[in-house]
Amino acid sequence: xxxxxxxxxxxxxxxxxxxxxxxxxxxxxxxxxxxxxxxxxxxxxxxxxxxxxxxxxxxxxxxxxxxxxxxxxxxxxxxxxxxxxxxxxxxxxxxxxxxxxxxxxxxxxxxxxxxxxxxxxxxxxxxxxxxxxxxxxxxxxxxxxxxxxxxxxxxxxxxxxxxxxxxxxxxxxxxxxxxxxxxxxxxxxxxxxxxxxxxxxxxxxxxxxxxxxxxxxxxxxxxxxxxxxxxxxxxxxxxxxxxxxxxxxxxxxxxxxxxxxxxxxxxxxxxxxxxxxxxxxxxxxxxxxxxxxxxxxx
Amino acid sequence: xxxxxxxxxxxxxxxxxxxxxxxxxxxxxxxxxxxxxxxxxxxxxxxxxxxxxxxxxxxxxxxxxxxxxxxxxxxxxxxxxxxxxxxxxxxxxxxxxxxxxxxxxxxxxxxxxxxxxxxxxxxxxxxxxxxxxxxxxxxxxxxxxxxxxxxxxxxxxxxxxxxxxxxxxxxxxxxxxxxxxxxxxx
Numbered sequence: 001x002x003x004x005x006x007x008x009x010x011x012x013x014x015x016x017x018x019x020x021x022x023x024x025x026x027x028x029x030x031x032x033x034x035x036x037x038x039x040x041x042x043x044x045x046x047x048x049x050x051x052x053x054x055x056x057x058x059x060x061x062x063x064x065x066x067x068x069x070x071x072x073x074x075x076x077x078x079x080x081x082x083x084x085x086x087x088x089x090x091x092x093x094x095x096x097x098x099x100x101x102x103x104x105x106x107x108x109x110x111x112x113x114x115x116x117x118x119x120x121x122x123x124x125x126x127x128x129x130x131x132x133x134x135x136x137x138x139x140x141x142x143x144x145x146x147x148x149x150x151x152x153x154x155x156x157x158x159x160x161x162x163x164x165x166x167x168x169x170x171x172x173x174x175x176x177x178x179x180x181x182x183x184x185x186x187x188x189x190x191x192x193x194x195x196x197x198x199x200x201x202x203x204x205x206x207x208x209x210x211x212x213x214x215x216x217x218x219x220x221x222x223x224x225x226x227x228x229x230x231x232x233x234x235x236x237x238x239x240x241x242x243x244x245x246x247x248x249x250x251x252x253x254x255x256x257x258x259x260x261x262x263x264x265x266x267x268x269x270x271x272x273x274x275x276x277x278x279x280x281x282x283x284x285x286x287x288x289x290x291x292x293x294x295x296x297x298x
Numbered sequence: 299x300x301x302x303x304x305x306x307x308x309x310x311x312x313x314x315x316x317x318x319x320x321x322x323x324x325x326x327x328x329x330x331x332x333x334x335x336x337x338x339x340x341x342x343x344x345x346x347x348x349x350x351x352x353x354x355x356x357x358x359x360x361x362x363x364x365x366x367x368x369x370x371x372x373x374x375x376x377x378x379x380x381x382x383x384x385x386x387x388x389x390x391x392x393x394x395x396x397x398x399x400x401x402x403x404x405x406x407x408x409x410x411x412x413x414x415x416x417x418x419x420x421x422x423x424x425x426x427x428x429x430x431x432x433x434x435x436x437x438x439x440x441x442x443x444x445x446x447x448x449x450x451x452x453x454x455x456x457x458x459x460x461x462x463x464x465x466x467x468x469x470x471x472x473x474x475x476x477x478x479x480x481x482x483x484x
Contacts, residue, residue, distance in 0.1 A: 129319045157386035
């Protein structure tokens, strides 16, 4: 709010995938510079879990930097229902003027099985360990539905490992707290399961700043190194992202990691056909922390 | 002796069936070591994971790796054997061992009670000859250096060296005092 005048910014319909959401991350500077107080969501037709959590971080960063909560206005009904159901709106990050009629809210019973709602992953070890155990208990209860199209006896255990490894990175390395969400959804005839875990901490490059041999590498190459080599910023060696990458390779899935101004995309399905499968970028708009999206397609 | 991880987890009020994170690994390790206070020299410790589905690499690092390092001294020598390992446990243990080997320039492996996904009775990186010797010991329970030399078609001093290497890794036991040149399975 500036001198009592509310500035509203219309968000483009760019919440369909991790790459499209870059357009919204690119607006973060504008939100701060123009002292935007409301985000107009009227143009959104769809929002997937990575975009949802990134939007949540964007709002949290704004709140931390300015002490003000951004408002969300003109939310389309389907988006409003989804955000309410995923506990996005109860995270305390955004102000929402219009409340949904109780009758319009998604009933938990019919939708619950395919999602894990927005879950806080605290920045302190003790609380975080409890939160991770809680998330995994929920995942185990719902896994048969979340992984309906991929189910074999081992995939649930693989995902338990993935959730555990990535969430532990938040309190071990990011110096911040973060969020997790998971969902199965369909795009046309394609089924997608997406696990999203992110924080707005110091980012991967900074967490490795003490490792001299990595200092000269571009951010995306540090991410690549973390995905392909058992390196650790705290110990002589580590396992987390490298282990996650090995598991997702077995499942022929994909990993997208964004940290600071860099990103790495790994498409394991393409690796099998011999095509390029690792795509690195270092020209993204700055956005604090590390955002990870892990997907299986079927 | 038998260490039933499920019972320890239950005593510590740790939610099952998954044992994840470093802090859980540390707690289980400390309790297991306490339970091992009356261990005798040369004893086999069967670490039974029945009722556990997943252990992640942090847990492996804090629990299993430390147990294996302890087994190699400087205190009492003991031998670890894993039971009821799920495929994901095997994957995660193997991954930690690979990193350990790469960064410590030191080998690590552990014996398993059942056949693993790699069609072996151990997890870790061993040579083909070492694998053959472990299989031979497992089937015959014990063997003299001369038997092993014949098995791998090497000189006795080379077979002895290989067996001593397996002993150092705590994958084979030395025979009772006086039984010079006798080695036993774990």
